[in-house]
Ligand code: SF4
């Protein structure tokens with residue numbers, strides 16, 4: 001039972017959020033929503049502990065499909081960054097603002113970029129592509145994320161400033177078109193750079209929130225220097241080019257770690 005402490009703790013955190021939001025917002029949807037997500041993540045952790053090879057992908061599909069199809073397409077919630085700006089500008093703490101607060105702004109202080117490894121519906125598709133391990137060196141293109149971040153803010157800000165009517169409908173279509181563009185750009189980049197996660201590294205605007213917050217992450221992969229023989233395998237299998245042998249917070253690409261555990265699984269000395 002002791003080995004299941006972490007999934008139990010994770011489930012407890014999500015249940016606390018679920019119950020708090022259910023009672024404060026007087027909306028039982030939050031109880032269902034966060035219980036489902038917490039349950040899926042806890043299930044994935046249990047599968048991982050039981051050495052199931054597909055543990056991460058199971059969570060990714062359970063959470064990613066739920067958010068994309070149920071919340072996005074069926075409920076009509078724009079859960080992309082434009083939806084976050086939209087709710088922020090209307091001053092409503094609902095849907096996308098809650099999602100961003102939990103998964104992408106404050107949550108990363110606890111679980112780093114777990115969102116990127118286990119829940120994102122964009123990466124859910126990109127991770128099916130053939131370049132799980134980058135076949136080319138990392139490019140210096142990270143600045144593009146600030147451009148896409150600014151564009152998303154300008155787009156929603158302009159809708160408000162121009163007093164455009166029926167913004168909710170526009171947000172729904174922005175979600176569909178935005179996702180289609182993300183998938184298209186993500187797939188093209190993956191093949192061009194021979195790297196499934198190229199979109200995450202260079203384009204995704206959400207990393208503007210995720211990277212600084214995950215710098216302080218409590219949950220991190222650490223290296224036992226006594227066991228490490230500097231074979232370099234962990235670096236080779238890492239989809240995000242993280243130098244996980246360096247335990248400092250300033251380690252190379254440290255804020256890129258998506259907690260996929262590929263390095264841990266592949267370390268021949270069990271040093272991670
Ligand atoms: S970087 Fe962006 S696209 Fe990639 S997994 Fe994270 S949120 Fe999704």
Ligand code: SF4
Nearest residue numbers: 228229231232234267
């Ligand atoms: S794979 Fe393990 S032993 Fe090899 S460098 Fe990484 S931590 Fe050290």
Ligand code: SF4
Nearest residue numbers: 238257258260261263
């Ligand atoms: S392989 Fe290790 S260091 Fe790289 S992203 Fe996955 S968990 Fe993080």
